[in-house]
Every structure is written in C-alpha cells, then in structure tokens.
Amino acid sequence: MIEVKDLRKQFGKVTALDGLSFSAPEGQITGLLGPNGAGKTTCLRTIYGLLKPDSGQAFIDGIDAGQQPLEARRNIGIFPDKFGLYERLTAREQVAYFAALHGLAGEAGDQATEAALQRLDMLEIADRRATGFSQGQRMKVALAQAIVHSPKHLILDEPSRGLDVMSTRILRDLLRELRAQGTSILFSSHVMQEVAALCDQVVVVAKGKVAAQGTTQELCELTGETALEEAFVKIIGTDEGIAA
Numbered sequence: 001m002i003e004v005k006d007l008r009k010q011f012g013k014v015t016a017l018d019g020l021s022f023s024a025p026e027g028q029i030t031g032l033l034g035p036n037g038a039g040k041t042t043c044l045r046t047i048y049g050l051l052k053p054d055s056g057q058a059f060i061d062g063i064d065a066g067q068q069p070l071e072a073r074r075n076i077g078i079f080p081d082k083f084g085l086y087e088r089l090t091a092r093e094q095v096a097y098f099a100a101l102h103g104l105a106g107e108a109g110d111q112a113t114e115a116a117l118q119r120l121d122m123l124e125i126a127d128r129r130a131t132g133f134s135q136g137q138r139m140k141v142a143l144a145q146a147i148v149h150s151p152k153h154l155i156l157d158e159p160s161r162g163l164d165v166m167s168t169r170i171l172r173d174l175l176r177e178l179r180a181q182g183t184s185i186l187f188s189s190h191v192m193q194e195v196a197a198l199c200d201q202v203v204v205v206a207k208g209k210v211a212a213q214g215t216t217q218e219l220c221e222l223t224g225e226t227a228l229e230e231a232f233v234k235i236i237g238t239d240e241g242i243a244a
C-alpha cells in the first residue's frame with residue numbers, strides 16, 4: 001500500500017502541497033486527477049523519495065520514504081515525469097541496466113529484460129540505439145525500465161503522454177494485468193478518459209489538497225452529474241488545465 005499523510009511543500013511563495021492525504025491500496029488502480037499545477041508531480045516525487053516535504057510523510061508498505069528512501073524504493077517501479085535515456089545504448093541495454101540496478105544480474109537479468117521487452121511489444125526496436133527513437137518508443141523504454149523488476153507498486157506520472165492509440169492500449173492492458181496480480185498502481189493524469197477507463201479510485205487534487213475522492217460513479221453521484229468530466233469541473237470549480 002502507498003500512503004501519504006498530510007504532505008506539505010512550499011516552493012518560495014507557491015504552495016505545491018497543502019496537507020495532501022490519501023492511500024493507494026494493493027490490487028487497485030488509483031488515479032491522481034488534477035489540473036496543471038495541482039501538485040501531482042510534487043506528490044509523486046515525494047513518494048519516491050526525490051523530494052523532501054516540508055512536513056507530512058509518504059509510506060510504501062509502512063516504510064517512511066523520507067526516512068528510508070532506498071528501502072522504500074526497493075519495491076516500487078517508477079515512471080517519472082522527465083526521463084533521460086542513454087542515447088548510445090540500445091533499448092535492451094537500457095532495460096537490462098535497470099534490471100541490474102535492482103539486483104537482477106546474469107541469466108535472471110536477461111530473462112527479466114526479455115520479458116519486459118516482450119510485454120511492451122518492443123522486440124523490433126530492442127537492439128536499436130535510443131538516438132532517433134520517437135516519443136512513443138522512448139516512453140516504452142521508460143515503462144519497461146519501471147516494470148523490469150516486477151515491483152509490488154507502480155507509480156506513473158502521466159504515462160500516456162505522447163502515446164498513439166495502439167501504445168495506449170498496450171499500456172492499459174499492462175496496468176490491468178499488473179492490478180490483477182495485486183500491484184498497487186498510482187498514476188497522475190489530467191486526461192479524463194484515461195482516468196475514467198482505468199481507475200478503481202480517483203483522487204481529485206486541486207491546489208495541493210484532495211478536493212474529492214471515490215470511484216468515477218461516486219464522484220458523479222456526489223455532484224449530481226453523469227460524466228466524470230462534468231463532475232470534475234464541479235468539484236474544482238473550473239475546467240482550466242484539464243483534457244477530455
């Protein structure tokens with residue numbers, strides 16, 4: 001389980017997180033839905049220990065990510081907002097490198113790498129260097145890196161950005177399959193369709209705190225609307241920074 005408790009973070013005069021609390025249970029897909037600047041990336045970076053909150057805590061299976069970042073990170077796969085690839089390495093080498101970072105060496109590393117490449121339908125590009133990869137191909141490498149060690153928890157920052165329809169389907173199937181295996185999946189998005197199609201639980205974030213939380217249906221009932229988009233607009237009071 002991933003849990004955040006009363007997270008607060010200030011960047012100068014900007015309040016990025018203002019007492020954010022929620023949890024992402026195992027075997028569920030939790031979507032952090034919020035407009036641009038709501039604090040989603042700041043929250044995810046705090047969970048994977050890249051950012052220290054001013055106060056509050058993030059826990060991975062009860063381990064405080066601020067106190068024990070390495071231990072907390074061991075069981076999570078991360079698909080970050082900005083990912084850098086090594087341009088001179090092939091896709092396979094990039095994924096194998098992440099396998100090795102997670103302690104999978106030799107035959108075990110090769111097998112895990114092959115499985116991740118196959119799962120994301122990447123065999124055609126596996127032995128090409130990253131230079132010249134399209135945005136979608138880069139995203140797939142980053143996704144393969146995130147899942148190569150079969151993490152218990154998966155955190156993704158706007159995973160479908162730049163993906164075409166087929167790649168988006170592969171991503172959705174992957175997330176559903178991992179959910180069925182008991183993985184807790186937390187992802188951020190401001191794309192309504194993606195959240196409505198995938199999430200068991202939606203956490204609506206606005207101005208650094210939870211504005212509402214529940215299933216798509218519960219959010220619609222709460223606001224008296226029939227579509228998540230309308231419910232969302234009602235909850236945050238504006239449609240600025242959100243995509244249908």
Ligand SMILES: Nc1ncnc2c1ncn2[C@@H]1O[C@H](COP(=O)(O)OP(=O)(O)OP(=O)(O)O)[C@@H](O)[C@H]1O
Pocket residue numbers: 011014015016034035036037038039040041042043190
């Ligand atoms: N390193 C930083 N320095 C200064 N301000 C920051 C920094 N990181 C985030 N912020 C600010 O904190 C607020 C929350 O940003 P954050 O990136 O978490 O939002 P977001 O919900 O992920 O938005 P988006 O959907 O646009 O990616 C914004 O006002 C942003 O400008």
